[in-house]
Amino acid sequence: MSRASEDSGPVRNGGDLVVETLEALGASKVFGIPGQHALGLFDALSRSRLEFISSRVENNSAFAADGFSRATGQVGVLFLSTGPGALTSLAGLQEAYATGVPMIVVASQIPLDGLGARRRGMLHQLDDQKASAANVTKSQRLIQHASGIPSAIQDAWTEAISSPAGPVWIEVPQNVLLDPVMVPAVEDALAEPFDNPPRSELVKEAVRWLSDARRPAVIAGGGVRRSGAEAALLSLAEKLHAPVICTPGGNGAFPWNHPLSLQSWMEDRHMTEVLEDADVLVVIGSSLGEVTSNYFTMAPRGRIIQIDAEPRVLESNRPALGIRADARQALDAFNAALPAAEHLPDWHGQGTEDMVAGALARVQARLDTQGLERERRFMADIRAAVPDGMQTYWDMTISAYWAWSCWDAKSGQFHSAQGAGGLGYGYPGAIGGAVGLGERVLAVSGDGSAMYSIAELATARQHHLPVTWLIVDDGGYGILREYMEEAFGKATATELARPDFVLLAESFGVPARRCAPGDIRTALEESFAAEGPNVVVVEARIGLFAPTHLA
Template identity: 70%
Template sequence: MSAEQATTAAPRRNGGDLAVETLHALGARTVFGIPGQHALGLFDALSRSPLEFVSNRVENNAAFAADGYARGTGEVGVLFLSTGPGALTSLAGLQEAYATGVPLVVVASQIPLSGLGARRKGMLHQLDDQKASARNVTKAQFTVHHASGIPSAIQDAWAEAVTVPQGPVWVEIPQDVLLGEVLVPPVEDALAVPYDHPPRAELVDESVRWLRDAQRVAIVAGGGVRRSGRAAMESLREVAELLQAPVVCSPGGNTAFPWEHPLSLGGWVEDRLVTDLLEDAEVLLVVGSSLGEVTSNYFTLEPRGRLIQVDAEPRVLETNHPTLGVRADAGQALEALAAALRESGPVAEDAPVWHGRTPAEVVAETMGRVAARLDAQDLGVERRFMADIRAAVPSTMQTYWDMTIAAYWAWNCWDAQDGEFHSAQGAGGLGYGFPAAFGGAVGLAHQGRTGIDGRVLAVAGDGSAMYSIAELAAARQHDAAVTWLIIDDGGYGILREYMEGAFGKATATELDRPDFQALAASFGVPAETVGVEDVRGALERAFQADGPNVVVVQTRLAMWAPSHLGEAPEV
């Protein structure tokens, strides 16, 4: 059947209608993706649906955009994919959502039922097992074999996506099931409730015993705390204050604990001085973090005390260190710990529990030593650059960071304040920043946010920018309020730095690149190129404009040198 025949032959209500009706009944408002031959029934149904379709240019970027929409709005992101090449192209974007715990429902088309598992037909876009391709980057996968099963499959997928640990869920529907006439009445009501994951009582009791018996307690707050919402953050603060425990936030946990708090170590998880403090704790409480590569300071963290790890994903418990593992939602666990600790009363604030010093004194001294070490390095350009961006960005603005040297700095030193910090550190793939920010801007607009309140910032290097440059067309088409800061250093900057540090020279890191300002203009997107010293003013001007715009800064940034591994903490 040709594409034209498929379109004209489609009945008034088909399987695609059941899919979009179910999504709308579940609360979806926006769909990202790209049409495809086997998905025509799905896209035809969109024309009869209140769902708004956002047309991307590359499926991988569509996955990033749905991810950014979900992070920016707190809603479930929805992604429509075509069969074969379209589905496969999305996988790197889905890996980021899977690694970071972002709830997405992915609806992918499939070849007709008669061809599933059969190579003899040689159908266009055919894969031996398309669902298997998605298995490494999604929480669960469903194949629908008849139209009446579409609502239940999508409802189940939605419930799975929003259940902690959240993540993308894959539903694939064959072409003939999408196009076939249905007798099922329109879907008017659908309910998908997340499964509950409270902590077990005996684990809470044992954790409290460990924490109460310890003189030195420190806390790592991960992305699970932040994703659990404001109540979880308030419980974290109460636990920290009751225990007088220093708190450091992972990159995913940025904003989980206020940086201005006297017990806050900010986000300096990659500084050995902070790692030393965590290692010196008698009990280290890790909530909503796998203690992965970045948060563990590249697996150099070796706690000398006991470790309590709270996470909704059971596979991360006890994987990197022996621990008292508490499989639970971070918010529910923190609420339970706070209630139990509250009953036994707070630790005296002036108790000399850290080698004769109060926890607040230890935090202040550690952060002072971090600052002094940075002062001793030639990092004036980098520190001013990050400070200028922070000064330009309104306190409530959401920011999206690609894998670039500026993001490595931001993981540690960016105080998101009242906004949200989003980065690609989960899977670490290039090209995340701009399409995710585009998705976030679309979501804020749909929530009624206008002007600077609905604007977001994307930060990328020139290398990662080329992965997502086509989405300038999508941003222009949908008039998205996104400002894209491109740091043009002529190559893959962080890889250049790694190779020069390891081998004394860099190989294959230098790149020819376009005139980004002229290229943006060709898409009808305003752009400005400025020196590193002028980034604040350029961003402030861009934030006052309408629609998408680009700021290009041509500079090379460096990373800070780590302190000596195993340096004894002065506490």
């Protein structure tokens, strides 16, 4: 069909309505991979101002849209094909859903007359495609008429950015994308997040607890960062003279070297003991889940105030005064209602700052006994090389497990795949960050996780993205090797044949270098100063610290 005529100009279709609505809502970038049933959507992109970033695997497209959103605070947009393409994205969407990353996912679908009729045997056909996304997105919509596209996307955008934020799935059948429309061009669209304040009686009760507390403490989770509540958290902590520890997702929510900062040593028993000793423990934007509770070993003896925008999180692991609210709105309400402290905390004869300093010293002393000088130097050298404001993306690798505890995010942002824990997040997430920021970012992967996203070297090269990829090559799935050796005395199926990562990167046209662990700082600094994408490979077997004294 001709796209234009002399009388009427370009023929608009449902795909145009999709991209026009996204533009009106403020989208500027789209991630994804074209597909047969989505061709109308991608053709419409050619008539829009949206920039398309073409990944090589749909799962990595989802990670990239996630990384873009985390870096910029904007909504990530993902275009998917039908069937295999849509399904391949699900692991990436699980991470976004678990971590609360706002995304709009537009998946194509077979023509309307084929839906539910599997016997027709149409290419890519599923019995119910959107049902496959139900576990990894906030909601799922099927659009059956082009006139419904603008409102459906606007509603989805509102839902995606409302706390708890997350990805929202929209399906548009092939014929709805392709058929000409009478609907005029979308001129404006508005999506504002729903208000999510705390209930007043719960704020009053929490303030009463905190006013009487002698040893208050705070756990800051990812919800603090997602809601932009860092300043409110700092104000509350200083008003209460309460120590604050950040979860991996909350890393950066509280100043690392503040006198009240317990940093992020969530997996050390010394920190667990401090939190257990609190008479009121405020948990903000965290489920008190596996890592935050030091693998469910933490048993608080005091009362717990738990604040989270996701009601299913509240009291999911511990009885608490559960407050369903956006973290910033709740902390603002606490700060407004809390009177000036009438007494300073007393941690068994110590003030809070002395207690914090002592706890951090005990953590370092424990590390001193574990023969981890190489690992600690390695992480310190990476931190020294990374500029203060650079954003970093960490895959599920031993280096990331160290970073969860020891990485001072400074004025940059720390991003990892701790929400769902899947492999392959680091590099495509960093690609999305570089697209959004227009500046260099760092990705850190192991050799096992690197192979999940190795094809995205082509994406980085094609779009000339300033991503430095650090691959720590230890010859296998290092963290699983450690877990199995500790549990069974030996590891099985953890060793991997892998490529020469330097030669492989160079075959994509991406500069790469290999360095020794002791030279990592220089190698990274030189790579950061270069243009476009590059790769640094370090062959090193990195051990993990033990949370208690070694036997």
